[in-house]
Amino acid sequence: MTILLIFILFNFTLNFTLSKRKKIFIFLDNSLSMADEKKFPLAINFLETLKRELDKAKLFSFSETIKEISSLKNITCEGKRTNLKKVIDFSLLKKPDIILLLSDGLHNEGDLLFKESLPFQIFTVGFGMPQIKDFAIDDVSYPNFVFTEESVKIVFRIKSINLKGPLEVSLTLDKKPLEKKVINFLTENIILEDSFKIIFQEEGKKFLTLKIPYFTDEVDQQNNQYFFTIEVKKKSAKILYLSNQPTFNLKFIRRILEDKTDYQTEFLFSFEKKILLPKEKNYEVLIFDNFDFSALSSEEKNNLKNLITKAKGILFLADKNSNFNNFSEYLPINIEKNITQKEVSFLLTEKGREHIIWEEILDALNQLPPFWGYLKGRPKENCSTLLISEKDSSPLFAYSVYPDKIIAFFTAYPFWRWFFIPDEILQNKVNNFFLSLISFLKEGNYRVDVYLEKEFYNLAEEVKIKTTILNEIGQPAKNLNLLLEIPQYEIKELFSEISDGLYQTSFFPPDTGEIAFKISVFKDKEKIKESFHKIKVFTKIAEEKTPYLDTLTLKNLSEISNGNFYLFPNIPSFSFLNQEKKRVNFKIYFQNNFYIYLLLIFLYILDIYLRKRKGLP
Secondary structure, rough: HHHHHHHEEEEEEEEEEEEEEEOOOEEOEEEEHHHOOHHHHHHHHHHHOOOOOOOOOOEEEOOOEEEEOOOOOOOOOOOOOOOHHHHHHHHHHHHHOOOEEEEEOOOOOOOOOOOOOOOOOOEEEEOOOOOOOOOEEEEEEOOOOEEOOOEEEEEEEEEEEOOOEEEEEEEEEOOOEEEEEEEEEEOOOEEEEEEEEOOOOOEEEEEEEEEOOOOOOOOOHHHHHEEEEEEEEOOEEEEEEEEOOOHHHHHHHHHHHHHOOEEEEEEEEEOOOOOOOOOOOOOOEEEEOEEEHHHHHHHHHHHHHHHHHHHHHHEEEEEOOOOOOHHHHHHHEEEEEEEEEEOEEEEEEEHHHOOHHOOOOOHHHHOOOEEEEEEEEOOOOOOEEEEEEEEOEEEEEEEEOOOOEEEEEEOOOOHHHHOOOOOOOHHHHHHHHHHHHHHHHHHHHOEEEEEEOEEEOOOOOOOEEEEEEEEEOOOOOOOOOEEEHHHHOOOOEEEEEEEOEEOOOOOOOOOOOOEEEEEEEOOEEEEEEHHHHHHHHOOOOOOOOOEEEOOHHHHHHHHOOOOOOOOEEOOOOOOHHHEEEEEEEEEEEOOOOHHHHHEEEEEOOOOHHHHHHOOOO
């Protein structure tokens, strides 16, 4: 009791040290590349000599998978690939203190990164001949997508290991030669960088391969080719702006669309009501800004109807001088009269609040200025009204969906008031709203997005596909029927709906090479959408027996974990593997410790109780 009081009064601290045995994992590479007589038998013998030192360690074999083994008997080199990444991931999960890794380091599956330090030590022992000779594709950089008729730069880096001299580098597209060049390695063990410049004329997904030739002295021929894809797109929308009595809309629409490099926009306008219309061209989206259709000749009217027939989306922007003449049949609203006043306040309808085009601007809509007028009218059948007049609920913005196009109509004017805003943040939201509107006109009433886990597959590997379907207002489209087809191989697979608007299916590739498949979307047995996709399928190349090892990979693994690399049989000692015990320190502070005070009070009461019981003072 007295001693405890002294500890508290003088703020003494008690230190305790507990010991805990270190957790050790041993990983033995049993891939086919280890089958050489100077590798695997030596690794087995080496482990046999460590039995006493490592009697409590856990033993695993690894190649493309990891298996715990209880005995070294009957273990063979049967793994077709070497995946060191799985060793690291497995160890991060199981949390050993020390890893002993026996391998040739010829890693060829999984992304092995040497950026972050590891929470355990790795001691690597290399088996094989260290003199690797190899030309390897070290890295390839390229854009994910480009546009047709634009120059594309593909940059590559080639690494030489104990090799030098000229090397031919070739680029193929769908197995057809595209470009080639020769780079000259004047010395060994360097990296050279070069590039190809190509132009794609057609849209679609392009499967490319960068190749360098194989040499008999090379250890690893897996790194002599690099597969990648580039999505080639046409300018995503061909847009035609038309006005024969332009307003300020022209200025703002031009600024927005010309900043979008993936849009091809032509602006045809005249201040004299006469305008020369294109005859042979097709456009996906037409924008009629304050257009006077009564000023057209018969030939121009026919030409314009032809443009409207071929377009996917049409936007009519009204103003006080708009005259639709006999083109009013295309409008989603029957116009009754033109109403001009000082201010026209507006409200979103319930459907308007749900529609995807308002997503960016929804929270700022009440900050936009009112219009000055509108064309009063009644919505036609199948018309969707998104914006109405606060005063009389007249439609200010509406659209109609047809089998082959969407037609939208801003009856409120002037539209440019929404662009004429000093607040830059609000201005950007209005710009994004307009781009969403153009996208909606172009994409149609259903949007199909396809998600693949990757673009390259092995022949025996399952291809899993997920697809989201969005309806015209950007919400998940439920209860649809989706069908995947590979017509060349008579393969058909139905999708199952796993949640609202999310569908999935899978198939096994029928062959190697480029496999094209089609996804068809049906609603009430009527096909409403199609999309086309491709994957590339390869035969998985198995490892072969080789006498070589990759010392660099094994050294990097040990360095990022504060371990060491040893080249068998040059191992100085087994001290690094001794099952030394971890020391875990505990400290007890007597001051400011609630539990110590409780103990003190308990001992004091106990002391009084025992003294009274024995009749002591």
